[in-house]
Amino acid sequence: MQVLTKQELHNLAMNIVGKKLEKMGYEFQAINSKLRKHPQFVLFKKGEPTIFVLVKASNNIQNPEEYDVLWMETFKEHAKKQDAKVWFAGVGIANAESIENPVFKNQPYYVAFEDFIKILE
Numbered sequence: 001m002q003v004l005t006k007q008e009l010h011n012l013a014m015n016i017v018g019k020k021l022e023k024m025g026y027e028f029q030a031i032n033s034k035l036r037k038h039p040q041f042v043l044f045k046k047g048e049p050t051i052f053v054l055v056k057a058s059n060n061i062q063n064p065e066e067y068d069v070l071w072m073e074t075f076k077e078h079a080k081k082q083d084a085k086v087w088f089a090g091v092g093i094a095n096a097e098s099i100e101n102p103v104f105k106n107q108p109y110y111v112a113f114e115d116f117i118k119i120l121e
Helices: 006-023 071-079
Strands: 029-033 041-044 051-058 085-095 109-112 115-118
Touching: 006 029, 006 041, 006 051, 006 085, 051 071, 071 085, 071 115
Parallel strands: 051 085
Antiparallel strands: 029 041, 041 051, 085 109, 085 115
């Protein structure tokens, strides 16, 4: 069995978040799925400000919403200059048989993702 790489886990989280955003009626102005490149999604909806969505995949399904507060302050400053909102999507992904094990390709997994944390409105 092959373990998913960090990039593959990130892409999986991006797909989960992207589907939710589409259901919410957003259009994607830009998508960046490279690790550590932010934002991952730039959203557009007529009559609303631009929204930057930051996606973080983690194996922490108990508390996937944790993020680097200091780094986020820097990113908020960038967003303010662009008149954009900032949403954070922490996506917990873990092996379905045991959270102690890594996530394997083509094997079942749990997803913990409730909603977006609105960092800057």
